[in-house]
Amino acid sequence: MIEDKNQERTSLAQLGEFGLIRHLTQYFKSAQATTVKAVGDDAAVLQVTDQQMVVTTDLLVEGVHFDLSYMPLKHLGYKAVMVNLSDVYAMNATATQITVSMAVSNRFSLEALEELYAGIQLACQTYNVDLIGGDTTSSTKGMLLSVTAIGTAKKEDIVYRNGAKETDLIVVTGDLGAAYLGLQVLEREKQVFSVDPKNQPDLDNYTYLIERQLKPEARKDISGLLKELDVTPTAMIDISDGLSSEVMHLCEQSEKGCKIYEDKLPLDPQVISACEEFNLDSTMVALSGGEDYELLFTVPIADFDKIKANPNFSIIGHVTEKSQGMNLVTRANQEIELKAQGWNAMKE
Numbered sequence: 079m080i081e082d083k084n085q086e087r088t089s090l091a092q093l094g095e096f097g098l099i100r101h102l103t104q105y106f107k108s109a110q111a112t113t114v115k116a117v118g119d120d121a122a123v124l125q126v127t128d129q130q131m132v133v134t135t136d137l138l139v140e141g142v143h144f145d146l147s148y149m150p151l152k153h154l155g156y157k158a159v160m161v162n163l164s165d166v167y168a169m170n171a172t173a174t175q176i177t178v179s180m181a182v183s184n185r186f187s188l189e190a191l192e193e194l195y196a197g198i199q200l201a202c203q204t205y206n207v208d209l210i211g212g213d214t215t216s217s218t219k220g221m222l223l224s225v226t227a228i229g230t231a232k233k234e235d236i237v238y239r240n241g242a243k244e245t246d247l248i249v250v251t252g253d254l255g256a257a258y259l260g261l262q263v264l265e266r267e268k269q270v271f272s273v274d275p276k277n278q279p280d281l282d283n284y285t286y287l288i289e290r291q292l293k294p295e296a297r298k299d300i301s302g303l304l305k306e307l308d309v310t311p312t313a314m315i316d317i318s319d320g321l322s323s324e325v326m327h328l329c330e331q332s333e334k335g336c337k338i339y340e341d342k343l344p345l346d347p348q349v350i351s352a353c354e355e356f357n358l359d360s361t362m363v364a365l366s367g368g369e370d371y372e373l374l375f376t377v378p379i380a381d382f383d384k385i386k387a388n389p390n391f392s393i394i395g396h397v398t399e400k401s402q403g404m405n406l407v408t409r410a411n412q413e414i415e416l417k418a419q420g421w422n423a424m425k426e
């Protein structure tokens with residue numbers, strides 16, 4: 079499989095903690111004006127500005143959130159940063175800095191951690207954020223990786239989950255369900271590989287799905303796009319656990335209901351064909367798949383014309399009053415209550 083049969087192996091014990099940190103972070107250069115001191119002192123120093131600051135953190139655990147038998151370490155590093163930047167962008171803020179903390183067992187060599195940090199650095203460069211610190215410790219088993227992201231925004235630009243108004247349009251960026259199906263493909267190939275290691279999988283039909291699982295991109299572009307269109311979202315959230323549960327968070331916090339239309343859910347053609355192959359319902363996958371890292375937001379209905387023609391956006395429904403509940407309108411025009419299943423529920 080994609081597994082890296084790393085030839086060189088420098089044990090972490092040879093370097094010691096300080097040597098390791100210095101080695102892994104030596105090529106990181108700060109680019110943000112607000113970064114005064116990055117890695118190397120007791121704490122990082124940031125310049126306080128007149129903007130508001132957003133802070134978000136995520137903890138990823140080997141065997142729970144990632145499986146290194148098909149997740150290359152470079153991708154893991156990249157994705158761990160994306161997961162956090164996505165939360166910053168969901169506040170309509172600009173991401174500026176990250177910290178990275180990890181616990182690693184002696185199963186990992188220096189070369190393995192270099193791969194991890196190559197992914198982290200690629201993410202930092204691509205998204206223009208500075209690595210300003212972290213913590214490093216050992217674990218008895220496996221890897222734990224925690225990234226914290228910091229961002230800034232003008233007070234009036236920050237978009238919370240609780241601002242949705244009745245009649246607002248509900249909009250999603252990109253398409254849904256591909257990352258979940260990418261995971262299904264990788265899990266299946268892992269099974270095949272465990273039975274017959276010589277079997278070379280043919281993954282051509284699944285390139286988009288696998289890319290969405292292994293190399294997701296956070297929607298840094300959306301804030302600027304909405305500004306250009308002169309649209310201010312009333313509420314926003316990122317889609318990490320599946321559309322259904324995120325729609326419900328947004329509506330609950332806004333004390334509103336909603337109608338989501340099944341035929342409006344954006345699906346990539348590879349999602350549709352993989353659903354047929356895996357005998358999965360594409361609507362279920364779009365609603366509960368998770369790990370899409372797209373943005374879900376609401377806008378006033380007056381902005382319909384500005385949103386409708388843009389290929390980045392799909393209008394999937396509208397906000398209703400709370401008493402109407404949160405419903406999916408099916409292709410057969412039936413209304414069924416939305417359920418927050420999350421991607422775990424789909425395994426049953």
Ligand code: ADP
Pocket residue numbers: 096099103116117118119120121122178179180209210211212213214
């Ligand atoms: P302390 O003992 O004060 O916690 P550390 O030795 O853990 O200090 O960290 C020294 C410096 O290296 C700090 O700037 C810290 O933020 C940074 N650092 C530690 N671990 C990491 C890591 N995994 N990635 C990036 N920076 C790190």
Ligand code: MG
Pocket residue numbers: 212213214
């Ligand atoms: Mg420390």
